[in-house]
Amino acid sequence: MARVLNFSAGPAVMPEVVLRQAQEEMLDWRGTGACVAELSHRGAPFMALASEVEADVRNLLAVPESHAVLFLAGGATTLQALLPLNIAKQGQRADYLVTGHWAKVAMKQAAPAADVHVVASGEAGQFRSIPPRSEWQRSPDAAYFHVTANETIHGVELPDDIDAGTSAPLIADFSSNIASRPSDLSRYAMVYAGAQKNLGPSGITLAIIRKDLLERRGQPRADILTWASHAAQGSMLNTPPTWNWYLLGLCVRWMIEQGGTAEFARRNGEKSALVYAAIDDSEGFYRNDVVTSARSRMNIPFVLHDAALDAAFLAESQAAGLIGLKGHKAIGGMRASLYNAMPVDGVRVLVDFMHDFRKRHG
Ligand SMILES: Cc1ncc(COP(=O)(O)O)c(C=O)c1O
Structure with missing residues (x-):
């Protein structure tokens, strides 16, 4: 059967060569005699893969040394809910630039744990433009400032990395445009992306977090909801989505090879x-x-x-x-x-x- 051309918003098309490689390696990955999905995440073969994938992500996205790279489960939405718990004090202000559906979702997820504040919103204009910077009303005491780099539903994209100034850490949802152009990640305290658009399969979420942010106390929460704990354990605090991690790795390697x-x-x-x-x-x-x-x-x-x-x-x-x-x-x-x-x-x-x-x- 001929492969279709898939214009889905996500899960989305993956490179054919990646799918073929996964097919070839399905029953015997790297001479282990097993599928990568059957192997312990703590065994040497998977540990080696995990560090290779992190190195490739750092290479592809030019991740600065100041930032940790985490591979998490739960999707971008879970991460949005964990954001205030990890880096804001209870009830602290959190600023959101509202550029479309996904910015609203991010704000809604944070609302139970932060005093969410709309910096500016494009909703009155049906999200057909980005509110001009002159209209942004930032809070001086915000725990962070959240933006959505690309609105997957409304088709609105921030034209470039924004210069957020120094008042609050800049957090960006890169779910639907990560790796689509060079980005200066040193401007961001954190970027995150569900993998199922530009990075491969659903079921794994990439989070790139400046290390000093991991030291924030945040709010009472379980260890498993704590990014610092995931970072300390190499994203293996519990069983990670190994198959998805592997596929993400193949996609990242492919993107490097493509230029x-x-x-x-x-x-x-x-x-x-x-x-x-x-x-x-x-x-x-x-x-x-x-x-x-x-x-x-x-x-x-x-x-x-x-x-x-x-x-x-x-x-x-x-x-x-x-x-x-x-x-x-x-x-x-x-x-x-x-x-x-x-x-x-x-x-x-x-x-x-x-x-x-x-x-x-x-
Ligand atoms: C920009 C953006 N943010 C967040 C999400 C939610 O991601 P997830 O389904 O991985 O929780 C999506 C999903 O399409 C998205 O496009």
Whole structure:
């Protein structure tokens, strides 16, 4: 069976060579005579893998020595709930820049353990732009300042690493654009990402945390909810998601071999430009209302001029081998997610389909 082109927002497309390698190694990984998923995380083969993957993550993302790298279970959402417990005092202010659905989720998860404060929100404008910096109202005493680097549903992306100033540690949700371009991680006290978009499989979450943050007392919580304890144990405080860790490692190695984040920035720029051109040059047949400066390179939501065509668009695209194009229910329409593992040629097929569909239904 031919593989489809998968434009899903996550879990998402993974590099075919990675899947083939996993298939080849499934029954006998590195001469162990066992699948990596069958082996103890404390045994030498897996311990070696864990340190290789950390080294590769540090290499790919240029992680500064000042930061620890953690591989956690629970997804980005759990991490958002643990954030105030780990680094804020009970009821302390925590600042949030609200740029879309996922920023709101992050704030909601933190709300039971912090005095969450909206620095600025794009909601009145239906999240079609990023609130200008001149309108941000930061709290002088905030435990941290949280931003969402890319809004997977609304298709809004911070154009670059932001300069948060020095007043509070900057925390960024990189779930849907990690490794999509070079990033200066020294500007962030912490970045985190569920792996199921640019880093491979669901079930594992990467957290990159400045070590001094791990020393914060935070709030009463169990050891298993404490990032400092995970860091002290090499992310093996309890049984980690070993299979996911392994697959993440293969994806990270693949990204390094492909040329790293600079090369993916180039490809992602090219891919997103192709899709935005197909939308903008369609004389209103397709529409994306995000202001140009805030348009995401990773997730491109768009609507058809007549919603009655949605079902035909989805059925015909699926029949053409293009899957995962249905938009999130929060905003409807369509969405094309163009993560690192989606090749430029795959996007050309999508764009050709969009032109062809318009010709037939326009
Ligand atoms: C930007 C962003 N943050 C957080 C999440 C939630 O991640 P998880 O499902 O891993 O908890 C998602 C999921 O799509 C996301 O896109």
